Amino acid sequence: MQVLGHGVDMIEIPRIARMVERHGFRFLERVYTPAEQAYCKDKKRMFEHLAARFAAKEAVLKALGTGWSAGIGWTDVEVIHEASGRPRIELHNAAAREARERSISSVLISISHTDNAAIASAIAVGAD
Numbered sequence: 001m002q003v004l005g006h007g008v009d010m011i012e013i014p015r016i017a018r019m020v021e022r023h024g025f026r027f028l029e030r031v032y033t034p035a036e037q038a039y040c041k042d043k044k045r046m047f048e049h050l051a052a053r054f055a056a057k058e059a060v061l062k063a064l065g066t067g068w069s070a071g072i073g074w075t076d077v078e079v080i081h082e083a084s085g086r087p088r089i090e091l092h093n094a095a096a097r098e099a100r101e102r103s104i105s106s107v108l109i110s111i112s113h114t115d116n117a118a119i120a121s122a123i124a125v126g127a128d
């Protein structure tokens with residue numbers, strides 16, 4: 001396994017709460033996949049989980065080295081939870097294409113949050 005990129009992002013949870021309160025369904029649809037929305041809406045502390053996914057998406061784009069260029073949209077990066085609870089990244093559309101072009105085979109993710117902030121660290125890896 002070869003490390004090809006690393007990205008970290010942190011966001012204040014009240015900022016995400018304000019976005020949801022201000023823009024509602026439009027914000028959720030634009031930023032989160034249906035599976036991510038369902039996962040977060042099921043949680044007692046929904047805004048913390050939404051913020052963690054927001055930070056993860058930002059961290060992944062930093063690890064890919066693309067930022068929001070190349071036509072990548074928010075839902076092109078998806079945080080999936082395995083049965084064990086471990087988060088996993090799935091790339092779709094333009095994000096998947098950019099990863100292939102950069103020889104990135106997967107993105108490792110670590111997510112954490114407190115009452116006030118969420119942080120994510122993403123590592124883009126390629127096969128040796």
